[in-house]
Amino acid sequence: MTDELLRDRERPGDTQNRPPETVQASPQQLLRGASVGMSLGRVVCLECGESLEEGRAVMIYGYRTAESQTWTLRRCYCTACAPTAIGDSTLGVAELLVRAWLGSLALPRTRTHELCLTEIEVVDYRQLSEGSDS
Numbered sequence: 001m002t003d004e005l006l007r008d009r010e011r012p013g014d015t016q017n018r019p020p021e022t023v024q025a026s027p028q029q030l031l032r033g034a035s036v037g038m039s040l041g042r043v044v045c046l047e048c049g050e051s052l053e054e055g056r057a058v059m060i061y062g063y064r065t066a067e068s069q070t071w072t073l074r075r076c077y078c079t080a081c082a083p084t085a086i087g088d089s090t091l092g093v094a095e096l097l098v099r100a101w102l103g104s105l106a107l108p109r110t111r112t113h114e115l116c117l118t119e120i121e122v123v124d125y126r127q128l129s130e131g132s133d134s
């Protein structure tokens with residue numbers, strides 16, 4: 001009994017540098033300020049190829065694997081081409097579709113700008129699926 005207590009007290013500073021194991025945050029929180037467009041200052045609509053710059057509304061599709069804490073943003077659409085829902089769900093990943101406005105993120109070190117997501121609104125969301133019933 002006392003052993004257990006002692007073990008817990010061992011090196012109390014040990015855990016302090018470790019990030020928390022699980023962080024529960026909404027996609028809005030996680031994606032806020034996420035950069036998109038590979039610092040080209042624009043992203044391109046996957047459907048029509050239109051260049052989307054700061055100040056434009058976009059639709060973004062992203063996914064996240066079970067092991068990952070971060071969303072991978074994959075497809076970007078202009079508002080005219082934007083899908084309204086995620087199609088067939090992909091096995092083993094959580095998916096989301098968000099509407100957002102493109103903002104600008106200033107990078108002081110390189111003195112460049114990157115596009116980032118602001119005012120994010122989740123349009124569709126698929127939880128991590130382990131398999132389908134059908």
Ligand SMILES: [Zn+2]
Pocket residue numbers: 045046047048049050077078079080081082
């Ligand atoms: Zn388009």
